[in-house]
Amino acid sequence: MSKQNWETAFDDWQKLLSDAKATELLSDPKAVWDEAWRQVAMVAINVAEQHEADAVATELFKRFMR
Numbered sequence: 453m454s455k456q457n458w459e460t461a462f463d464d465w466q467k468l469l470s471d472a473k474a475t476e477l478l479s480d481p482k483a484v485w486d487e488a489w490r491q492v493a494m495v496a497i498n499v500a501e502q503h504e505a506d507a508v509a510t511e512l513f514k515r516f517m518r
């Protein structure tokens with residue numbers, strides 16, 4: 453079974469923090485990442501809704517918020 457999109461993105465984020473020498477953020481990384489993921493999802497859904505792209509908003513919700 454492959455990783456979910458957010459898990460793969462989380463792995464990428466951990467590497468970015470390491471490369472940026474900002475590993476102190478890794479003390480509770482999933483909480484930080486989860487909040488960032490949800491914020492991005494809600495912004496994307498909101499933008500789609502504002503442009504009356506209901507099908508896009510629904511698809512974004514399904515993919516990001518399950």
